[in-house]
Amino acid sequence: MKAAWYGENGGPEVLHYGDIPDPEVGPKTVLVRVEWISIEGGDLLNRIHAAPSSDHHIPGYQAAGIVEAVGNEVTRFKAGDRVVAFDWNGSHAEFFAVPEHYAYPVPEGMDLRQASIVPIAFGTAHDALFEYGGLKAGEFVLVQGAAGGVGLSAVQLAARAGAQVIGTASGEARLDRIRPLGLEHGIDYRNEDIAARCREITGGKGVDLVLDLAGGKGKDLLVKALRPHGRYSVIGAAEGTLPSFDFFELIRKAMQVTGISFGRDMHTPRVHQLLEDLFADVASGALVLPIEREFRLSEVREAHEFVATQHPFGRVVMRP
Ligand SMILES: NC(=O)c1ccc[n+]([C@@H]2O[C@H](COP(=O)([O-])OP(=O)(O)OC[C@H]3O[C@@H](n4cnc5c(N)ncnc54)[C@H](OP(=O)(O)O)[C@@H]3O)[C@@H](O)[C@H]2O)c1
Structure with missing residues (x-):
């Protein structure tokens, strides 16, 4: 072949x-x-x-x-x-x-x-947000890398669950394309301070959940954007370099860091049912x-x- x-x-x-x-x-x-x-x-x-x-x-x-x-x-x-x-x-x-x-x-x-x-993009987003991220209606979620496959999926799933969605992308034009899918607050990661913008958007509280799809040096700003006891889903490193967490960084905020590996769950009946539902939503146009x-x-x-x-x-x- x-x-x-x-x-x-x-x-x-x-x-x-x-x-x-x-x-x-x-x-x-x-x-x-x-x-x-x-x-x-x-x-x-x-x-x-x-x-x-x-x-x-x-x-x-x-x-x-x-x-x-x-x-x-x-x-x-x-x-x-x-x-x-x-x-x-x-x-x-x-x-x-x-x-x-x-x-x-x-x-x-x-x-x-x-x-x-469909499966990896929507399934990973679903699990990082809900199955392991515990996202609830009304909470603030920050999606780093919102214009990629997993990011666009996460914006839509979080918005329809009633969360307040903050997302990053390289440039206003890209952010404008994500807004109709449920993005409430767009941040251009190339020239805006993500942590400062998140503090402003959340009234100084910090975001409840971070989905990190980019990794690299950007991770430090995402940690700063998180509230005390906030949740941080480690998903990807699209920036190309792998981040790591410092001992004091973890305990200072008492943050909950969760590694996501959707592939580890893809054989399970839970994920088979989840993907059947997600396929139906894509087929009907409810998700794109x-x-x-x-x-x-x-x-x-x-x-x-x-x-x-x-x-x-x-x-x-x-x-x-
Ligand atoms: N753990 C898991 O189970 C799992 C599952 C699926 C994917 N992943 C990982 O998740 C990551 C994203 O996957 P994907 O399929 O969504 O990738 P993708 O479609 O290629 O999108 C990657 C996104 O990352 C953004 N990005 C790149 N560098 C960035 C930076 N320095 N700061 C902020 N954002 C940046 C890009 O934004 P702009 O284009 O706007 O610059 C792009 O939209 C990959 O690393 C992948 O390996 C992990």
Whole structure:
């Protein structure tokens, strides 16, 4: 099959495209003929920071397509079914082999291009806000990286739950595009002081919950923006560098820091039901996630470069 792979960490230039053996189908495996690959923020983070599994490590968490074959112990899917598939790597390819519990049916009427971008963005946002973030109506939530895939999902889910949503993005024009989705207070992280703006917006109290999608040096300002006993969801590091927390920083505010790993929960019945509900909301138009641009998988370097440097609004997808 055709696939993209790398054998060392680095920028988009470490990516190669060409022929590679097809994945094997075990007894519990669903083999998907990929139609659309969603480039997830984590695909870039892994390429930079996570050691590749081999010289021909196929990256990528998520893709949608048609079931080509199933293992003899698979009960929920058959050849021809439309699914979105998740795994810790392997989506940047013509075929994506995943355990049955990481395959999700696509509702009738939803196209596979749209479906390919739903689970991780909306599911991660949901869990960081509610399942582990404990967000309640009336509370202030600060979404750092609000114009990305997880960020746009979080803004919508938090707003419809009655929270007051503060979000950051690079520039007023981007913030203006997020406002109709539920953003009440926009902060341009490039030239505004996030902590000062949050103090002003919350009447000096500080925000109740932070969703940190960017990591890096920005983390210090997010900690400052938080109220005492506030909650901080560590989700991503889209800025490219990994933050860490200081002992006194944690106890001074008695802050609750929660690491989010949506992938760890994606096999569970809870998440299967959650994704069914989120798919229904996307199908009805109650939730939206724009796709900024499409590439061919053969253009994988350009596609990753575009995501890393061109500030797409929402997602970028590729076709094998
Ligand atoms: N832990 C988990 O379970 C989990 C699940 C999904 C994703 N993630 C991680 O979450 C992060 C976001 O994922 P995604 O898919 O939403 O990525 P994405 O679509 O590429 O969006 C990333 C966003 O980060 C913003 N950003 C970049 N540098 C920033 C900075 N210095 N300060 C503030 N914002 C900055 C960008 O804003 P502008 O474009 O406006 O500059 C962009 O909108 C990634 O690191 C990903 O690995 C983690």
